[in-house]
Amino acid sequence: MTAVEAGNDDIRRIEAEALPTRFARGWHCLGLSEKFKDGEPHTVNAFGQKLVVFQSGDGRINVLDAYCRHMGGDLSQGTIKGDEIACPFHDWRWGGDGRCKKIPYSRRVPLRARTAAWTTMDQDGLLFVWNDPEGNPPPPEVTIPRIEGATRDDWTDWVWTETIVNTNCREVVDNVVDMAHFFYVHYSFPTYFKNIFEGHVATQIMKGTGRQDTRPPAKDGEPRLLGNDSAASYHGPSFMIDDLTYHYDTMDINSVLINAHYPIDATSFVLHSGIIVQRTDKLSGPAADEMARKMSSFILKGFDQDVQIWKNKARIDNPLLCEEDGPVYQLRRWYEQFYVDVADVRPEMVERFEFELDTTRPVEAWKKEVEENLARKAAELSASTGRPA
Amino acid sequence: MTIRPDNRLLDAPMQPLTCRRCGAGVEVRKASWHQTSVQWNADAAGTCLERRTAGPGIFPGCAALRDSIVQAALDGEIAVPEES
Ligand code: FES
Numbered sequence: 218m219t220a221v222e223a224g225n226d227d228i229r230r231i232e233a234e235a236l237p238t239r240f241a242r243g244w245h246c247l248g249l250s251e252k253f254k255d256g257e258p259h260t261v262n263a264f265g266q267k268l269v270v271f272q273s274g275d276g277r278i279n280v281l282d283a284y285c286r287h288m289g290g291d292l293s294q295g296t297i298k299g300d301e302i303a304c305p306f307h308d309w310r311w312g313g314d315g316r317c318k319k320i321p322y323s324r325r326v327p328l329r330a331r332t333a334a335w336t337t338m339d340q341d342g343l344l345f346v347w348n349d350p351e352g353n354p355p356p357p358e359v360t361i362p363r364i365e366g367a368t369r370d371d372w373t374d375w376v377w378t379e380t381i382v383n384t385n386c387r388e389v390v391d392n393v394v395d396m397a398h399f400f401y402v403h404y405s406f407p408t409y410f411k412n413i414f415e416g417h418v419a420t421q422i423m424k425g426t427g428r429q430d431t432r433p434p435a436k437d438g439e440p441r442l443l444g445n446d447s448a449a450s451y452h453g454p455s456f457m458i459d460d461l462t463y464h465y466d467t468m469d470i471n472s473v474l475i476n477a478h479y480p481i482d483a484t485s486f487v488l489h490s491g492i493i494v495q496r497t498d499k500l501s502g503p504a505a506d507e508m509a510r511k512m513s514s515f516i517l518k519g520f521d522q523d524v525q526i527w528k529n530k531a532r533i534d535n536p537l538l539c540e541e542d543g544p545v546y547q548l549r550r551w552y553e554q555f556y557v558d559v560a561d562v563r564p565e566m567v568e569r570f571e572f573e574l575d576t577t578r579p580v581e582a583w584k585k586e587v588e589e590n591l592a593r594k595a596a597e598l599s600a601s602t603g604r605p606a
Numbered sequence: 607m608t609i610r611p612d613n614r615l616l617d618a619p620m621q622p623l624t625c626r627r628c629g630a631g632v633e634v635r636k637a638s639w640h641q642t643s644v645q646w647n648a649d650a651a652g653t654c655l656e657r658r659t660a661g662p663g664i665f666p667g668c669a670a671l672r673d674s675i676v677q678a679a680l681d682g683e684i685a686v687p688e689e690s
């Protein structure tokens with residue numbers, strides 16, 4: 218039973234300030250870098266702008282404002298010529314540093330022929346772009362850590378997905394602390410849950426157990442899922458690396474899951490998932506690739522479950538929390554550091570905060586619910602077959 | 607955006623606590639025996655032995671501080687609400 222506090226009978230109002238007008242400072246992943254290495258310029262709508270992504274002849278991937286400073290042509294509809302992107306309108310040539318290098322029909326390039334350029338990083342098969350409203354270069358201490366398995370032969374290649382979501386990206390970040398939704402929205406069963414925020418990193422440590430009421434039971438000879446261990450960290454505002462192990466009765470499966478996004482504008486973002494799986498004696502050759510694909514489609518289903526909620530929910534700055542909820546306010550305090558100038562980052566935004574949740578009550582309640590669901594299913598089955606289950 | 611206070615802290619705020627091993631001063635709150643919030647600051651991070659000698663990567667937490675919190679809860683220095 219839940220104890221109900223008596224007392225204040227005022228109606229609680231949901232409050233939400235206007236959406237932020239700037240975009241988070243930090244590294245954002247634009248997806249598999251390979252996709253941008255096809256010799257064509259690519260259009261990317263991000264940070265409230267249109268960008269052009271192109272690989273220059275020297276192999277570097279560059280990101281510029283897509284609109285040509287000459288007459289506003291769209292560079293992402295242009296052509297790569299050597300180390301430059303050529304505008305489709307009058308063929309002005311722009312280098313990856315944002316400077317106009319050449320105007321084929323003119324004797325000289327005018328002064329001020331410089332456009333916005335973003336710093337990029339091509340690492341572990343992924344393309345990252347540094348966004349900073351103040352225009353500073355990325356400090357080395359906030360770089361994205363290397364993902365060892367991404368370049369190793371005993372791991373699969375990335376299985377990558379991209380989805381457009383029509384809401385503000387704070388919703389996806391909130392998931393870091395939202396233990397209960399994993400049961401109700403994603404049909405998983407958390408048994409341990411802890412958050413740690415420190416500096417630019419926000420971590421979620423979670424253990425879960427298998428849930429029999431929402432998964433078909435393992436067939437004979439199939440490995441049975443016992444539980445999972447996950448340590449997931451956002452490195453900056455948008456890129457989460459999750460070391461995720463699934464425990465089966467016959468083996469462990471080690472994987473690295475990426476959950477990343479970049480804002481298109483204040484009310485939409487592109488949500489990415491990526492996964493690699495370690496090959497082992499028990500999970501070798503195509504079986505590992507198949508497992509990575511299966512896990513990827515499982516994650517996509519999870520995104521879909523979130524999206525159904527996000528589509529219909531209200532933005533809320535003053536969530537009303539019970540003691541079995543995670544640290545939503547402290548997470549948002551951490552997240553705020555990416556939306557203010559570096560000089561305005563306050564100590565409490567980056568100081569270490571730990572929150573270990575007491576899962577005793579949730580686990581009791583959820584066990585009961587799972588048992589009830591199983592009993593109901595069994596009753597339905599025996600009613601439909603006329604035989605006792 | 608204004609950073610709002612956690613509604614749970616209005617009724618039961620964080621309480622100061624000193625680690626019995628290293629003397630690091632942090633703020634602690636317990637909503638139950640198994641729930642713990644710990645707020646560090648730069649001083650505490652600089653004082654804590656385990657924190658200072660930890661390698662790169664995620665620092666899961668200081669064992670000595672954890673023991674100090676348990677002891678403080680047992681001694682009644684850190685409030686732990688009755689189970690209902
Ligand atoms: S608008 Fe780009 S070259 Fe003229």
Ligand SMILES: [Fe+2]
Nearest residue numbers: 392398402523
């Ligand atoms: Fe979710």
